[in-house]
Amino acid sequence: MGKVTVAVAVIGGATVCAAAALVIADAMTVEMHVGLASEGGSKLKMLISYVYNLPTGN
Incomplete structure (x- = not known):
């Protein structure tokens, strides 16, 4: 009986x-979209970055 209880506890915890x-991943995705939609609309702090050359696949 003890092994079954431990197994149930481990599965429940997982x-x-x-x-x-x-839930955390969904919340982060929402915050990223809000940040892209409006200036200063997100709680996430993002680094400003620029892409000078797009890859061509060659």
Whole structure:
């Protein structure tokens, strides 16, 4: 009975961690879109970067 209880606890803990990771990833995606849509609209701090040459595939 003890092994079953430990297995259930481990599986439950892993499920909670996976769900929390999905929620954080979704929240970060929303914040990134808000930051791109308007100046100063996001809580995320992003570095200003520029792409001078786009890759050509060669």
